[in-house]
Amino acid sequence: MAQDLASVAADKTKAELALLRGLLEHGLLIDCGVPGIYGRGPVFEDTLQRFNDFVSRLTVHDQATPLHFPPVMNRTYMERVDYLESFPHLAGIIFSFKGTDLQHHELVSKVRAGEDWSQLQSMTEVVLTPAACHPLYPICTGTLPESGKLIDLTSYCFRHEPSPDPARMQMFRMREHVRMGKPDAVVAWREMWMERGIALLKDLGLDAYLVAANDPFFGRGGRMLAVNQREQQLKFEIVTPITSSEIPTAIMSFNYHQDHFSKLYDIRSSDGETAHTACLGFGLERIMIALFKTHGFAPARWPAAVRQKLWP
């Protein structure tokens, strides 16, 4: 069994390298010298935009409010939601120089000499956004309308997990719909989306299916958080085989936060009770990579049924 797992993992690594090479050679991704940080070529971006339009057409009657935030956020948001308790290994904190002339001289000397200059940096008031919805909750304090709220957000997100797997980028776009309201409405919305999400991805020719999941929490405490999350069925993912059928890749996720964010930021339903929140996320780059892996590197030659959905 252990041997099997090792060989599955080895095969996956081989497939990841081959896929990355293909994406780079076809100009879909552009190497930037760091694993997981890539430029996007014109065909990649056009296809991603087409996918976004496809989602927007399908959800037009949901009447989600589109909001936009930059890919950095207030550091206190990250501190308040226990992100550093859960994911200290993924967080990206922005540091900058705040020293004197003398320290500046020391900084430059160390950079030139190739020495460690991190001691001359100070933490700033901003962090890289870890999930598109994190900047949203703090601005929703107060009482929601009778029907709750539905928000449509897209942001570049950062997770520090350098990997040769093109489907595990450090900086990637996440499109989210976030639902806030009374618990039964939020749960019903999430259930509606699980079916809708699978149908949407199958329409694009992806072999997508739903699995119970947990976040990659840090350490032994994290193992406990992961078990709690699974026991309470708080997280589901839609996965599809990209570089391995045994270890499929999550391309959509559904998270039920219960009152985690609403308690923290005092978000209330119209009846005065603490609201519940849930979000669904499309991993936009991952969906693109699944499409390129499944249908080939040239969208012009993709199956007609898929092209018709994306280029109607």
Place this chain on the structure above:
Amino acid sequence: MKDKIRAIVVEHGRFAGNVSSLADDADLYAAGMTSHASVGVMLALEAAFDIEFPDRMLKRSVFESISAIAMAVAELLKEAGR
């Protein structure tokens, strides 16, 4: 042992109100202990009793009440021959 556990739970459970009167079998999660707070309780128990919870015990039900925690701690102390 339950008093020692109760003190740890009260200190690390991050409850909103006064919980000094919690019954041994009261549901700690219902009393406001979050999943993150339960991790703090778990780590503090390990330090206080010099034990390590194995993976099979890293779950919600083991930490849901002072009685449940006491049972798990007693089991680990027994396994360690203490």
